[in-house]
Amino acid sequence: xxxxxxxxxxxxxxxxxxxxxxxxxxxxxxxxxxxxxxxxxxxxxxxxxxxxxxxxxxxxxxxxxxxxxxxxxxxxxxxxxxxxxxxxxxxxxxxxxxxxxxxxxxxxxxxxxxxxxxxxxxxxxxxxxxxxxxxxxxxxx
Amino acid sequence: xxxxxxxxxxxxxxxxxxxxxxxxxxxxxxxxxxxxxxxxxxxxxxxxxxxxxxxxxxxxxxxxxxxxxxxxxxxxxxxxxxxxxxxxxxxxxxxxxxxxxxxxxxxxxxxxxxxxxxxxxxxxxxxxxxxxxxxxxxxxx
DNA sequence: TTTTTTATCAGTAATCATTCCTATTAACGC
DNA sequence: GCGTTAATAGGAATGATTACTGATAAAAAA
Ligand SMILES: [Mn+2]
Ligand SMILES: [Mn+2]
Ligand SMILES: [Zn+2]
Ligand SMILES: [Zn+2]
Numbered sequence: 235x236x237x238x239x240x241x242x243x244x245x246x247x248x249x250x251x252x253x254x255x256x257x258x259x260x261x262x263x264x265x266x267x268x269x270x271x272x273x274x275x276x277x278x279x280x281x282x283x284x285x286x287x288x289x290x291x292x293x294x295x296x297x298x299x300x301x302x303x304x305x306x307x308x309x310x311x312x313x314x315x316x317x318x319x320x321x322x323x324x325x326x327x328x329x330x331x332x333x334x335x336x337x338x339x340x341x342x343x344x345x346x347x348x349x350x351x352x353x354x355x356x357x358x359x360x361x362x363x364x365x366x367x368x369x370x371x372x373x374x375x
Numbered sequence: 376x377x378x379x380x381x382x383x384x385x386x387x388x389x390x391x392x393x394x395x396x397x398x399x400x401x402x403x404x405x406x407x408x409x410x411x412x413x414x415x416x417x418x419x420x421x422x423x424x425x426x427x428x429x430x431x432x433x434x435x436x437x438x439x440x441x442x443x444x445x446x447x448x449x450x451x452x453x454x455x456x457x458x459x460x461x462x463x464x465x466x467x468x469x470x471x472x473x474x475x476x477x478x479x480x481x482x483x484x485x486x487x488x489x490x491x492x493x494x495x496x497x498x499x500x501x502x503x504x505x506x507x508x509x510x511x512x513x514x515x516x
Numbered sequence: 517t518t519t520t521t522t523a524t525c526a527g528t529a530a531t532c533a534t535t536c537c538t539a540t541t542a543a544c545g546c
Numbered sequence: 547g548c549g550t551t552a553a554t555a556g557g558a559a560t561g562a563t564t565a566c567t568g569a570t571a572a573a574a575a576a
Contacts, residue, residue, distance in 0.1 A: 250543050250552055271533075286555045291534065293553095307450055309502075311563080312533065326496045337490060341482030341503060349478060354510030355467045361450075362482060362503045369495030381573095391523055391572050412562080427526045432563065434524090452533080453562065518576080525570060532563080541554065546547105 241300060249300065255293045257282050259317075262303055268314040268325075268334045308334075309365065324361070328368035335368065384440050396434045398423050400458075403444055409455040409466075409475045449475075450506065465502070469509035476509065 241249040257278045262269065269277070275290045294315055297303045307313045308327060314334070326335040341362050350357055367375070382390040398419045403410065410418070416431045435456055438444045448454045449468060455475070467476040482488075482503050491498055508516070 247552065248544095252543075252553065254554075284555070286557090288535080288556080289554060307448065307452060309448055311448060311452060311454070313452070326490070326494055326498075328496075329499070335494065335496070337494070339487050339490060341485065341487055342505075344482065344485045344487070346480050346482055346485070346503075349467070349480060349505070350507075353467055353476065353478070354513075355469075355476070355505070355507055356513050357467075357505045357507040358470070359507070360503070360505040362487075362501070364483075364490070364496070364498045364501040366491075366496055366498040366500070372495075372497050388523065389573080393524065393572075395525075425526070427528090429527080429564080430525060520575070521573085523570105523572075526568100528566085530563105530565070532561100534560080534562100536559070537557085539555095541552105543552075544550095546549090 249296060254278070254282055254285050254289050255297065257285075258290060258293050259297060259302060262315060262317040263319060266317060266320065268306065268316050270312055270314050274315065306361070306363075308363065325363045326368070327363055327365050328371055329365050330367055330371040333368055333370075337362075337364070382441055384437060390437060390441065395419070395423055395426050395430050396438070398426075399431060399434050400438060400443060403456060403458045404460060407458060407461070409447065409457050411453055411455050415456065447502070447504075449504065466504045467509070468504060468506050469512055470506050471508055471512035471515075474509055474511075478503075478505070 258274060261274060261277045265277075271287070271290055271294060274294070275285070275287050278285055278290065294303065294305070298305045298315070301318055303315050303318050305313050305315055306325065308325075320336070322340065324337040324340060326337050328334075342357070342360055349355065384390060399415060402415060402418045406418075412428070412431055412435060415435070416426070416428050419426055419431065435444065435446070435454075439446045439456070443459055444456050445459050446454050446456055447466065449466075461477070463481065465478040465481060467478050468474075469476075483498070483501055490496065
């Protein structure tokens with residue numbers, strides 16, 4: 235089958251299937267939340283007690299490159315990961331309870347998508363995050 | 376004059392006027408670029424040779440709180456600061472030459488602004504960044 | 517002006533997320 | 547199974563940011 239290659243990363247190396255990488259992907263697929271590297275590390279240790287934090291970081295990078303997961307960096311300066319099965323979306327972040335809600339609407343689908351022409355810019359990726367108070371926290375105040 | 380208060384931070388402390396803080400604000404006002412804390416530190420050392428990096432960080436936090444400057448955290452995980460005199464805007468980031476261009480258009484001014492109602496969410500701040508290739512780098516390729 | 521108060525300072529240590537290093541392990545094509 | 551080499555565990559190193567501490571200097575009070 236021409237064109238049917240093994241998955242490769244940007245550096246050209248063939249990506250092997252390992253228990254550690256599969257366990258990380260499983261957690262993100264089942265939990266459908268926005269987990270930090272440390273949180274993923276704690277969760278995956280249940281089934282893979284000997285896994286190291288470095289392995290978690292390396293696999294999160296590979297899985298992001300493969301398009302299996304999304305990496306999002308939020309205002310607190312730490313990255314959070316989620317399964318890509320849900321598809322492209324954005325985020326509403328509560329500054330009180332830290333809860334992160336997905337937002338299906340995308341600004342690039344609107345007139346802002348025209349910025350490429352007017353600014354001579356070729357967009358590849360984009361991020362849109364809204365910070366504020368979620369319904370629960372608003373009612374507590 | 377009722378209502379004419381001294382500037383205060385969130386914790387209620389009066390904000391004093393110091394050479395160090397003024398020098399940091401001057402650099403961001405004159406350069407009108409997106410500088411990291413380290414870059415600001417190097418620039419301010421010219422006029423304030425004894426300033427410390429900790430002082431730079433503390434003042435960037437205070438100036439952000441006062442609304443005099445904007446803090447933006449980009450995908451590389453480090454914060455960059457700019458004068459707030461230009462007003463609210465967003466960013467086009469070139470992934471080749473790292474140049475950051477301002478984008479006046481704002482997604483919140485479009486239909487996405489309605490998300491507050493449909494998601495029971497009270498938006499306070501938001502960030503929109505587009506990553507891709509600027510005109511210069513696109514023509515080199 | 518002189519004194520008092522205390523926000524801010526310089527210097528430095530500590531923290532936190534992330535990346536790098538190296539010897540060892542294990543996936544997978546043959 | 548065997549050999550190649552991607553991937554791993556463990557730990558050290560890095561880089562950005564924050565916290566601590568005694569000294570300094572803006573405001574405020576006297
Ligand atoms: Mn999400
Ligand atoms: Mn800007
Ligand atoms: Zn989008
Ligand atoms: Zn906006």
